[in-house]
Amino acid sequence: MKAVKATQTPPIPDEAQVLAEISEMIMSVLGDYAPPEGDAAITLDSRFGDDLEMESIDLVTLSGRLAEWYGPEVNFAEYLASLELDEIIELTVGRLVSYVARSLRTAATAAAER
Amino acid sequence: MARVQANGVDHHVQVLPAKGAPLGTAVFVHGAFIDSLASFYFTLGPQFAEAGIDAVLYDLRGHGRSERPPTGYTLQDFTADLDALLDALRIEEPVHLVGNSFGGTIALDYAVHHPERAATVTVVESGPATQDWAHTMAGALDQATEQLPPEEALDWFVAEYGAIASTRQGDGRHDAHIRRLGRNAGKFIATTTIARDIPDGRVLSDGEVRQIRCPVLLINGSEGLVAEQTAWLAELLPGTQVRVVAGQKHSVLVEAAEEVGALALDFVITEADKAAALEASLDAALEGGRTR
Numbered sequence: 001m002k003a004v005k006a007t008q009t010p011p012i013p014d015e016a017q018v019l020a021e022i023s024e025m026i027m028s029v030l031g032d033y034a035p036p037e038g039d040a041a042i043t044l045d046s047r048f049g050d051d052l053e054m055e056s057i058d059l060v061t062l063s064g065r066l067a068e069w070y071g072p073e074v075n076f077a078e079y080l081a082s083l084e085l086d087e088i089i090e091l092t093v094g095r096l097v098s099y100v101a102r103s104l105r106t107a108a109t110a111a112a113e114r
Numbered sequence: 115m116a117r118v119q120a121n122g123v124d125h126h127v128q129v130l131p132a133k134g135a136p137l138g139t140a141v142f143v144h145g146a147f148i149d150s151l152a153s154f155y156f157t158l159g160p161q162f163a164e165a166g167i168d169a170v171l172y173d174l175r176g177h178g179r180s181e182r183p184p185t186g187y188t189l190q191d192f193t194a195d196l197d198a199l200l201d202a203l204r205i206e207e208p209v210h211l212v213g214n215s216f217g218g219t220i221a222l223d224y225a226v227h228h229p230e231r232a233a234t235v236t237v238v239e240s241g242p243a244t245q246d247w248a249h250t251m252a253g254a255l256d257q258a259t260e261q262l263p264p265e266e267a268l269d270w271f272v273a274e275y276g277a278i279a280s281t282r283q284g285d286g287r288h289d290a291h292i293r294r295l296g297r298n299a300g301k302f303i304a305t306t307t308i309a310r311d312i313p314d315g316r317v318l319s320d321g322e323v324r325q326i327r328c329p330v331l332l333i334n335g336s337e338g339l340v341a342e343q344t345a346w347l348a349e350l351l352p353g354t355q356v357r358v359v360a361g362q363k364h365s366v367l368v369e370a371a372e373e374v375g376a377l378a379l380d381f382v383i384t385e386a387d388k389a390a391a392l393e394a395s396l397d398a399a400l401e402g403g404r405t406r
Contacts, residue, residue: 055295056152057178060128063155077130081160085369088156 012108018097019044025065026093029058044094052093066100073107074100118172120198121191126179127199128155128171130163138233138386139168139205143196145215145240146312147302148295150178153214157371158378165379167210167386172199174217176306187308188315189243192220197228208233208328210382214367216312219243222330226322234385236331236378238367241343243317252313259309279364281337323350330354331381333374335362355381 013021023042030052048054054062063076079099080088116127128151140162142154151171159169173180175195176187200209210233213221218240225232226242241247280292303309330351332344336358348354357377359370367374 055150055298056156057150057173060150060152060155061179064128075160077155078160078164080156081371085371 012104013101015097015101018100018104019093021069022066022093022097022100025062025069026052026054029061029065030054042093044092044097046093048091048093049089070100070104071107074103118199118202120202121195123175123183123186123195124181125175125195125199126151126173127203128159130155130159130169130171132163132166132168134166136168137166137383137390138210139170139207140210140212140382141170141172141196141200141205143172143211143213143217143220144174144177145217146174146177146308147299148292149215149217152178153368154212157368158212158375161375161379162382165383167379167382170203170205170209174220176302176308182302182306184305185307185311187306187311189220189223189312190316191311193223193227196220196224197231200231210234210236210386212236212238212378212382213240214238215240215364219247222323222326223316223318225326225328225330226318229325229327232328233389234329234331234382235326236333236381238333238374238378239335239338239340239364241332241340241347242323243315244343244346245317247343248313248315248317255303255309255313259303281361281363281365281369320350323347326351329381329385331378332356333366333377334358335364335366335370336360337363338366339364 019042026042042052046052048059059076059080063080066074066076076096076099080091083091116129118125118127142151142159144151144153151173154169154171159171162169174192176182208231211221211224213219213235215238218235218237219242221232221235221237222240222242225235330347330353332347332354334340334344334356344356348356359366359373359377362370
């Protein structure tokens, strides 16, 4: 996937769109290890560790893709650093989607107020 | 993410820039076999960046997303990689080294051989490479690689690592995670010389350890693996600070990240402030000398 930095303010994506975008990033990070097409799709309930078998270093790559795609306001490293280890082990795609959508809304509100 | 060629090896590097004007640069060195820069990327890295310190994280050769050459895994190889990496990144000021487990051994070796480039060293659950250390490593690795068939070696690894390293053994999810890491480590050991190279690398004499000039902080879990090494190092280097995190084992970095981060940051910022104050007073003295 090619990251294209937005040059104008795009509409804030809703959670369904964020899920679609993040799913595509996950598939690309997993590469050969990605679940085959038509297999159980990535859902809001998919866990990064147990279901997607992602290693922590895969999450680092995902973090870079998120920042490239959404901009620096989506700081996955900082978000994970704020969680307890149990929460990280149990982390679902849904929690990441909520975090991204929330960050984008906050950034848009801040931009509108400036 | 950046790819940086250093010492002939393609390294995966992540830089988390300081918020505001940087007070200095910290370089994080992760542990061996099952570790990667992720252990710092999701723990101390963002904490340091937030506190105003540029955080440089890299995957050691063979680990994470760095290149995996078939040979070249002695301590001196890892130290040479780190030195070449600082050159490649054009980091000229002395850096705050933060090493976890075997990464701490690399950081201390680096401080001995490149004293001009180390501002401080923070070591989590580790110590310098000594004869005893090399002997222990050789024994453990020999057991994992030679004496057990591959499938049992993996079980052994999971059981041993879970018991010695983590407070979470018996938690099914955590065990599954360790099993995945174990599979990767098994492949790493089978396809490279790392298991032979680490115990065969150079060790430090007492005299060399005494040459460490920069401030050193040792952070251990109270149930960790290195209490003896820590006592020995603190005796050799009287200024060494030691902090113990209660109830933690060898994996204290990721299992008590907030506490370890607070201890490391407090140490690094205090020492950076002291160095800055010293530099300012030297400048003032020089200025005074010139105007007299």
